[in-house]
Amino acid sequence: MSKKLLLLSLTFSLLSFSCLWGQQSRWQQWVSYQMEIELDVATHQMQAVQNLRYANHSPDTLTRVFYHLYYNAFQPGSMMDLRLQNIPDPDGRAKGKIPKLTAGEMGWHKIHALLQDGDSTRYEVAGTILEVELAKPLLPGDTCLLEMKYSSQVPVTIRRTGRDNAEGIAYTMSQWYPKMCEYDLEGWHANPYIGGEFYGVWGNFDVKIRLDANYMVGGSGYLQNPQEVGHGYELPGQKTMKPVDGKYTWHFIAENVHDFAWAADPDYVHDRMQVPDGPELHFIYQPGKGEENWKKLQGETVKCFQIAMARFGPYPFEQFTVIQGGDGGMEYPMATIITGNRNFHSLVGVMVHEVLHSWYYLLLGTNESRYAWMDEGFTIYADDIIMDSLFQGRSLNPHSRAYSSYDILVNANRNEPASLPADFFQTSFAYSVSSYYKGCILLHQMSSIVGQECLDRSLIRYYKEWAYRHPEPRDFKRIVEKESGLELDWYFDHWINSTNVIDYAVESVTKKGKKTEVQLKNYGTMPMPIDLTVILDEGEKRQYHIPLRMMRGAKKADKWLGQFEVLEDWPWTHPVYVLELDVPLRKIKKIEIDASLRTADINRKNNVYPQSPEKNPFDKNRKN
Ligand SMILES: [Zn+2]
Incomplete structure (x- = not known):
């Protein structure tokens, strides 16, 4: 851990301390993961040890805990499979693929042991959720150590995670480890993995990944041993160490985040660029086809961070990595994983969107499963503003695609309240428009109610008061009410909680x-x-x-x-x-x-x- 990092983590501890004492009414749980993973690139299986310190900051005694086992979604007959078969407009990226998975292509997690402070727990796998009866009740204010031994098989890429994506990236490792479900004011959120949207416990990640030395790894967190693994992480002229048994162990630490993702490929190349007064950017991608666009992307990413930091609040981490992989674009703490074979505008577009999730997902960690419009919608709003500025759109309404999509939804009689949990919409179409575009319109339209200046101030205040926490709709509403002096219940009741229309x-x-x-x-x-x-x-x-x-x-x-x-x-x-x-x-x-x-x-x-x-x-x- 660098000195700077130490200082940073001290600030974070003080921050969580003051949150804890300044806002007694809004406690939040805390996790500290230590994970050691060995990935066998021949079988695509992992052997893993996970030591998880879990702090119960709630006023409740917990007798059970739950983990997400996301890989189990990629099995024929899973809830994700059946949902895709039965929703009228399934995601084209996943449609029809799960039933065809062979034993070697499926994803799974197998739990071999789970101890709580040395005592055996009783547990049961229920699809994508691991249900655990604790050996001893976990009292309010107490912490326990949950030691898990497990193995996993990385599925072929269907949605977000997996191996051998369409562009040939070997491993996209997101939603890849048994992840503690969040427990908050509303209780447990042991949501099965059906389609999307996530929610995680704030905490620290110390992750060691061991795999063949020719693979390059990038992801969330700061690499602790660049001189050992090389691949462009080492200082110029520095010699890297010889691999042991042909393998390197990549050691990452990410602090005060709520997830951890990584990717690995033997062909990756690695560029860096510094954002003035901002993070160091890393770009990890495949040479060849899209290389020219990936080079041009780097300057645009610097500009994106500069505009976003000035307008929406500081980016407090020292690093951000743009990684080629996955099946579209997806946000993770301190990193994004995006597909790379795109035209330049589309590549910049997906980068901008995912970078903006550092604000509306990572720092303002809403429960996306329940309030996708706060996460995707706010991100689209911010992303439109930055795209308009990068490409000199100067349009009267930089959010016009949101309005036209909403218009189509209403005219198709498919409108549903944006307040529905993400997995409960009748159609993927209504989910997408409600979370992405109605969430975006919520803000732009609100500027006509409270004034643009007031909305801008509100977004900064929202960031200051709710970063590193789990804000809910009423928290944002109260901020704008305080900034504007206006009562705004009616606005959320109609625009988010109903399908009422304006005319x-x-x-x-x-x-x-x-x-x-x-x-x-x-x-x-x-x-x-x-x-x-x-x-x-x-x-x-x-x-x-x-x-x-x-x-x-x-x-x-x-x-x-x-x-x-x-x-x-x-x-x-x-x-x-x-x-x-x-x-x-x-x-x-x-x-x-x-x-x-x-x-x-x-x-x-x-x-x-x-x-x-x-x-x-x-x-x-x-x-x-
Ligand atoms: Zn998004």
Whole structure:
């Protein structure tokens, strides 16, 4: 452990200490893994010892604990297999593959022994969950040592993890070890592995991986023995040690994270680049086909970190690794594993998305299985902003793909509440749009309620108050309420917990002598405050804001509007709102609701006076 690392871990300990005492009401469990794995690259099997210190910070006495055994999903007849067979639109990457797995291609974990402080426990494997009866109850505040001996077989790559992916990467090692399930205020989360989304216990990982010396390894954590294993990790000119029995042991330490992933391949090459005042970046990929793009990607990754750190909060680790592998893109602590044979824009796109998960997944560790919209949605929001800046999009709405996808979902009558747990949606389509895009719209749309400046401050405050913890929806809601001074329950109740839709209209515009009466009408089922733009014939633009009465106030500033006048509030029970403009009708060129396109209004044609046959501005983004 370097001196810097020691200092870092001291800061983390102080941090968890202050969290523990500053926020008694929100305890969180703690783990410390010590794992030694030997991977046989001929049989694709691992022999492993896992010593896990588990601290019970809850006020409850625990008599049972649960582990995830993710590899067991990759067996014919598993819950993942049956879910894929029965959902109308299964993930194309996994569809039809599990039933065809042979004995040598399946994944499995076999538990050989599990001791609690030296005493045998009783345990049972139930699909992808290991159910353990503790030898002794674990009292509040107590810690125990769980010593496990197990072996595993790495499955062929079907979803996220496995061997020999489509691009020829030998080992993508994610969701690869028996992982303690999280126990929180809501109890155990021993979710079977069916489709996706994860949740883990905060803690430390000390991982030793032994395999053939020609394989290069990259992953979460700081490599402790670069001089021993070489492969470009050693200092320039430094000699590396001879392998023992043709093998190296790679030793990694990752602290204050909630998962650990790695990848290994004999063909990997390794580049590094430093983010000024940020982490050292490592790029681990295959030479050949996509190499040029992987070289160009490196500078873009530096820029991505710089923008993200300035806008969403510091990146507190000293390292981040972009690894080629897997079956798409997936986020892990201090690393991402992405497929590499893509065009440049797509490669940058997937990198940006996964890097942003360092904020909305790694540091703000929400329970993704329950609140995927907080994890994927916030990441998409941040990722759109960075992509817009990297590729100079300068679009009026950098999140337009979210709005057009939502539009398609609603029109297909497939909308489901975003609050559903990730595995419980009726279709993969509804899951994807709800978690990725409705989560993104939640934020962008919210900027029209509280103002962009307030939303930006809220995201930073959310980071400061909730990093290294498990924030829940109400925690984020309270932050924005405190920053804005507005009441926002209604917004989450409608947008996240229901499928209600927004549809406001400029219903009528009539001459009232030298004045003009405007009637607005709510045709939708979800209320929203209104930004109303009035353009006069000499080009003058007037901005008005109509808050909802139940917000108990109005936004103070909003850079999308500039100067605006706050009008009388709108009680949501009233379908019609009447306002009088101090301008004669003949002088009015245009009146528009939500000209900045931030609300997910399902019918934009009626937002404008005079109505024009103009298409929905998001229609151009429609795929079908
Ligand atoms: Zn994501």
